[in-house]
Amino acid sequence: MNTLPFSAVNNSLPVTHGRISDFADDPVVCMRNLWRTHGEVAALQEGSQRIHFVFGPTYTKQVLSDSQRFHSQFFAIRGPRKSAQRRVTSGLMTMNGDTHKQHRRIVMGPFQKRAITAYHDTVVQMADQYTRDWKPGEVRDLTSEMTQYMLQLTSSLLFGIDLPRLAYRVGELTERWVAMNHQVGPAAFSSDASSTEEYEQLLAAAEELEAAVQEMINIRRSGKLGFDVLSLLIRAHEEESGVTDEQLIGHIVLLFGAAHLTSAHTLTWTLFLLAQHPEVMTRLHAEFQQTLDGKSPRPEDLERMPYLERVLKESMRVLPASGYSQRIAAETVDLGPFQLQRGAAVIFSQFITHHMPELYSQPEQFLPDRWETINPSPYAYLPFGAGPRMCVGAALGMMQLKISLPMILNRFKLSMVPNSEVNGRVMSTMLFPTSTVPVLLSEHDGQFESAPVSGSIHSLIDLPAKSKAKIWAA
Ligand code: HEM
Numbered sequence: 001m002n003t004l005p006f007s008a009v010n011n012s013l014p015v016t017h018g019r020i021s022d023f024a025d026d027p028v029v030c031m032r033n034l035w036r037t038h039g040e041v042a043a044l045q046e047g048s049q050r051i052h053f054v055f056g057p058t059y060t061k062q063v064l065s066d067s068q069r070f071h072s073q074f075f076a077i078r079g080p081r082k083s084a085q086r087r088v089t090s091g092l093m094t095m096n097g098d099t100h101k102q103h104r105r106i107v108m109g110p111f112q113k114r115a116i117t118a119y120h121d122t123v124v125q126m127a128d129q130y131t132r133d134w135k136p137g138e139v140r141d142l143t144s145e146m147t148q149y150m151l152q153l154t155s156s157l158l159f160g161i162d163l164p165r166l167a168y169r170v171g172e173l174t175e176r177w178v179a180m181n182h183q184v185g186p187a188a189f190s191s192d193a194s195s196t197e198e199y200e201q202l203l204a205a206a207e208e209l210e211a212a213v214q215e216m217i218n219i220r221r222s223g224k225l226g227f228d229v230l231s232l233l234i235r236a237h238e239e240e241s242g243v244t245d246e247q248l249i250g251h252i253v254l255l256f257g258a259a260h261l262t263s264a265h266t267l268t269w270t271l272f273l274l275a276q277h278p279e280v281m282t283r284l285h286a287e288f289q290q291t292l293d294g295k296s297p298r299p300e301d302l303e304r305m306p307y308l309e310r311v312l313k314e315s316m317r318v319l320p321a322s323g324y325s326q327r328i329a330a331e332t333v334d335l336g337p338f339q340l341q342r343g344a345a346v347i348f349s350q351f352i353t354h355h356m357p358e359l360y361s362q363p364e365q366f367l368p369d370r371w372e373t374i375n376p377s378p379y380a381y382l383p384f385g386a387g388p389r390m391c392v393g394a395a396l397g398m399m400q401l402k403i404s405l406p407m408i409l410n411r412f413k414l415s416m417v418p419n420s421e422v423n424g425r426v427m428s429t430m431l432f433p434t435s436t437v438p439v440l441l442s443e444h445d446g447q448f449e450s451a452p453v454s455g456s457i458h459s460l461i462d463l464p465a466k467s468k469a470k471i472w473a474a
Contacts, residue, residue, distance in 0.1 A: 013337055014038030020046045027324060027426040028460065031055070031352050041336035052338060052346045056356055057379035059336060060348045063327055064379065064387035070327035070346060071096040072389055076428075077184055077202060085206035087246045088177070088213075091254025092392070096330070100389075106243060107251055108392050110232040116396045117299050118227055119157050123400055124296045126153045127407035134441055139417055142268045142437040150264035151175060153400065158256055159216055160228035170216055173209040174256040180205050182428040213249050229255065259393050261430060262321040263400055268433050269319040269424075270312065270405065272457075273366050275416045275439060276467045278448035280368055281409075283307055285444075288406045302402045310368040312401055316383035317354045318366050318461055323426035324349035325385065350382055351426065364462040412441040416467075418451040424460050431460075 016034055023030045023044060031053060034042040040056040054060050063070045074093035079085025095103055109115065130149045134140065151171045159167035180202045216230065225231040230252060237243045274281045287307045291297075324347050329340040340346070355363040359380050360370065384391035391397065408414075416422075416439055423435035435455060450467045457463070 013043070014041060015043045015045050015050070017045050020044060020049055020051065023051060024428075027349075028351055031324065031347070031349050035352050035356075041338070043338065050344070052335060052340065052344060054335070054346060054348050055352045056359070057353070057377050060353060060382070060386070061377075061379040062335065063346055063348055064382075064385070064389070066333075067096070067100070067388045069330055069333045071330045072100075073326070073328045075181060077181060077199070079203055079206065083203055083206070084210040085203050087249060088206050088210050088253045090247060090250035092251060093254055093258070093389075094250075103243070103247065103251070104388075104392065106236050107233070107255070109236050110229045111392050111396055113395050115232070116399055119396065120299050120399065120403070122156055122161065123153065123403045124407065125161075126156055127404045128296065131408055131411055134412065136412065136441055136443045138441050139438050140441060142271050142439055143433040143435070146264045146267040146271070147175075147261070149404075150260050150267065150400075153404075154256060154260045154263070156228075157396070158229045158252065158259070160226045160231065162224070162226065163216070163219065166212070166216055166219070170209070170212045171256065171260070173205070173212050174253060175260065177202070177205045177209045177253075178257045178261065182430075209253065210249055213252050214245075217245070217248065217252075255393070258391070259397070261432075263397055265321040265430060265432060266316060266397070266401060267404060268437055269321070269431075270315040270401070271408070271414060271439070272416070272422065272433075272437050273315050273319070274311070274409070275414050275448075276450045276453070276463050277366055278450055280311060280366070281448040284311055285409065285448075288410055292406055292410065294410060297403050297406055302399065305402070305406075307368070308402060308405065310371040312398070312405075313371050313381075314366055314368040317360065317381060318364070319424070319431060320350040320354055320383045321431055322383065322385070322429055323351040323431040325429055351431065353380060353382070362462075364460075366461065366463075413444045413448065414439045414441065415449060416440075416451040416453055418453075420451075420453050421455040422453045422457040423455045424457050 014037075016037060030044065034044060034053050035055045041052070041054050041059050043050050043052045045051075054063055072093055072095075075089040077085065078089055078094070092100065092103055092107055126149070130152065152168065155164070155167035155171040159170065161167075180198065184196065184198050184202050217234065220226075220231055220234055225234060233248060233251060237248055274284065284307055287305050291301055291304050327346045327348070329342055329344040329346065331342050333340050335346065354360065357363050359376060360374070378386040378390075384394040384397070416437075420438050421435055422437055423433070425432055425434045427434075450464060453463070453467060
């Protein structure tokens with residue numbers, strides 16, 4: 001489908017010589033070409049710089065299950081020592097070894113299955129409140145609506161619903177800061193990012209964000225502890241020695257950053273896929289009618305919608321919110337034919353693994369029923385990662401999706417606006433909808449229909465024939 005943007009050199013190692021910036025420019029095209037050329041382990045090299053890649057369960061398992069040899073270093077830009085950027089990037093994703101184990105245990109507390117049931121009503125309330133003003137006949141852009149909805153929901157879950165203004169402000173500052181990291185971070189692959197004006201702006205944004213989180217912590221400490229995630233972490237923090245205030249800020253910022261856009265993009269992609277697959281939408285709607293009868297889901301209902309479970313699994317397989325992630329070798333280690341030196345970068349990719357035909361037949365198609373017969377290993381299906389660093393918010397993430405989808409879809413029938421351009425692109429790890437995704441809201445009439453769309457979405461997945469605008473059908 002795509003031509004190689006660089007030349008493969010035929011030597012004994014599976015290495016493609018090209019520009020490292022090609023990876024930052026279009027990770028999916030670059031990784032697809034590496035996988036097609038070399039298979040499950042490969043490298044991209046420019047001069048003395050080399051990035052290694054693993055695709056499929058075998059090598060992904062080696063990398064993800066061995067957290068001693070493969071460290072996480074999520075943020076490309078850590079900023080100068082003692083800077084706010086250094087502190088706000090010091091959460092779980094930059095911790096390793098025993099420190100990571102100790103902090104993960106503390107951070108996991110508010111996300112245990114037992115604990116998250118307490119958030120059920122907040123999710124129902126927020127979903128109801130957010131869509132209350134939506135009207136049949138309106139066109140809404142899923143990209144911005146789901147981003148805004150998740151901003152409000154994540155703020156409420158992390159910081160409570162009693163201080164909405166400050167909570168949303170922290171959310172907005174985090175979103176801006178995360179976006180700036182996405183912009184400046186990829187430059188760190190190929191150039192000295194620390195000399196740019198954008199870098200200075202990133203450091204300033206980190207200071208503003210840190211001050212807002214600190215203000216939130218001060219208010220909660222001064223006697224207003226609740227049952228939000230921050231309050232639970234402050235309690236745990238007071239009971240455990242060895243967790244500094246700076247680390248608490250790092251955890252909170254990371255939790256927000258990790259939760260917000262991953263959940264928003266998963267919702268956007270799932271609603272888009274449903275709108276474009278009327279037969280799936282029809283069955284899902286029937287399940288909602290049968291289980292919920294027009295009411296908001298109760299905690300016990302979430303386990304009683306098997307088709308919703310399959311729809312979500314398939315949506316996160318075909319369009320995973322996290323397209324890839326990275327580890328750094330902590331010592332000399334063999335990886336397939338490569339001997340990695342300390343500091344070598346290794347990328348693993350959900351997107352490529354989830355689209356491997358030897359793991360999933362017709363991998364580019366959205367087929368929820370495949371989940372009736374398949375049970376892939378945790379390293380062949382990993383929308384939430386796998387191993388000792390698997391997403392701490394996976395159960396909460398699933399709960400949000402299982403409540404939000406029926407709440408939205410019971411209220412309205414959603415259809416794509418015909419001939420819209422829908423674009424998606426992996427940008428520094430996440431699969432973003434990079435265009436609007438406009439849907440028409442209408443009252444339910446028992447009929448669902450897809451609409452032709454154009455755009456780069458067609459380079460990521462195969463949509464049914466009716467979903468192809470003429471330009472793509474040609
Ligand atoms: C649909 C929603 C979500 C998706 C697709 C998702 C995906 C992921 C993935 C793929 C990882 C592993 C990254 C790696 O191994 O490098 C991860 C880690 C993480 N996620 Fe999520 N996530 C979601 C929701 C959440 C939520 C709701 C929270 C918390 C409120 C959260 C908090 C975290 C944290 C703290 C980590 C780091 C764990 C560690 O390093 O030990 N995520 N997530």
